[in-house]
Amino acid sequence: MPTNKTRVSGIGLIVLAFVAFIALGLPDGLLGVGWPSIRDSFAVPLDAIGMLLTTVIAGYMISSFFSGFLLSRLGVGRMLAASCLLTGMALIGYTVVPHWWMMVALGVFAGLGAGAIDAGLNTYVAAHFGETLMQWLHASWGVGVTIGPILMTLGLTTLNTWHFGYQIVGIFQIALAICFVLTLAMWASHARNVPSGDEPAKRLTDYQTPMIETLRQPQVWLSVMLFFLYVGAESSLGIWTYTLLTESRGVDQALAGFFAGSYWFTFTIGRIAAGMITIRTGATRLVFTGLSGALLGAVLLIWNPSQLMNVVAVALIGLAIAPIFPALMSDTSMRVGDHHAANTIGMQMTATGFGTAVIPGLMGVLAQRVSLEIIPLCLLVVYASLFGLYLLVVRLRRVSVTVVAAKTGPTQAIK
CATH class of the missing domain: 1.20.1250.20 (MFS general substrate transporter like domains)
Incomplete structure (x- = not known):
């Protein structure tokens, strides 16, 4: 039976997971508002956004696909810490690179981090907390993607630069990575105290149908x-x-x-x-x-x-x-x-x-x-x-x- 300490630990991890999903949504809300200024900075055409979207999504799909392997090797805490750090550095990198192709290349790393965060938290919440909290987890993403345009608009209207939005979100991601590092023991402890036979996690592996x-x-x-x-x-x-x-x-x-x-x-x-x-x-x-x-x-x-x-x-x-x-x-x-x-x-x-x-x-x-x-x-x-x-x-x-x-x-x- 879970102790009071375990319950408090679980609540703390859920709060951190919600904050992480807010951070996951923030970059998604930046690009739409920032794009006119970004393309002016790099002197690229309107449709060049497809290049950046392609690299971000490529990274996202790769890390999502291998998230199960990474979770089993690193544990959820380490994987989330590394992913937030990678995403934060890539977003800040957007604002310092001198050429468009470099920003496009950094999109791969931003996508790798985002995909691992998304898949890792979805898997963890589904396995240990159930469907109700999963709904609120995705609502947290909505909070982040709502705040994103506001941050970018603030940077454009007050500082006349699109860099502000990506720098703030990048710093936030790095701070979140530090939080995950500091709570590594809590993630590991909570995983041990939750029964491995949790129904939602079990149902995911009930059927081993060949992909073909x-x-x-x-x-x-x-x-x-x-x-x-x-x-x-x-x-x-x-x-x-x-x-x-x-x-x-x-x-x-x-x-x-x-x-x-x-x-x-x-x-x-x-x-x-x-x-x-x-x-x-x-x-x-x-x-x-x-x-x-x-x-x-x-x-x-x-x-x-x-x-x-x-x-x-x-x-x-x-x-x-x-x-x-x-x-x-x-x-x-x-x-x-x-x-x-x-x-x-x-x-x-x-x-x-x-x-x-x-x-x-x-x-x-x-x-x-x-x-x-x-x-x-x-x-x-x-x-x-x-x-x-x-x-x-x-x-x-x-x-x-x-x-x-x-x-x-x-x-x-x-x-």
Whole structure:
């Protein structure tokens, strides 16, 4: 039975994990607001952002893939300390390198650190604390990504430099690495005092389905495509909102920074609220409602009748899409079956990396060749495609359940 000391230790580690996820979200909120100034500093075209996104995501996917190996060799405390240090040094490095290609190269190290932090904390919380705290963990990321645009806007408007945002976040990451080093004994002690047979961790390894079998399942690829489209759309609006408003619609820098921040703020509020109602509404209804709201927001952004309507559109999209990612993730086994769920979740996380790199980068290419006003139209197309794909997935799932019910009886099918 856990002692009071163990409970206090566990609470302290959870608080530190939440702070780490806030730090994880901070860099994601910096780039969108900072990009116009960054590209001016290095004299690169609008679509060069795709190069940086590609290296960051490449590093992220590599460290995420090997996170299980690293956890078993280093332990969670050491891995998180090293990851925060690596990320912090890379972010500060962005502000001192003289050439664009050097910043792009540093993106690999920033991604390596971020991927290890993300995967390490997700695995640890899932294994030792369960689903409820996992929801709050991801809400903490929303807090970080909301603060990021505010920090960058502050640096641009008061100091006239994009360096400030990355330097502050980099220093924060390094300070967090020191905190992880100082609490190494607590991480190790808490892991020993939590039963190894914790149900969420156990369920992850119940099925050892060969990957080749999973790759042959059409519903698996449909599920992967859902994550590719969703995360691509989510990151695209976060990255391009500020540039669209300042360079195409003539909005003041400070006001545009507020608009960009409103997206992540309502996103965070929406995720917290969804955690309170998801049991009553169900994942499917949450996803359809969220996508409907996102489509409406994209239409308002295209319409652009006033500056006020811009902020309403951006905030509406943030609020609407917030519950979609966790709802899709928790519903994976319903789409692909228990035997393929673990493999599919790994593929879905890989798809989020590709989506984050490919879709915003493609929008940048189109904006460079056509106009920044193509961004809202692209968002509408992606959300409409996502809505149609999810409708197809739900219908296929219902057909599958009907077939199983006909063979085994409704009770077994539902089970």
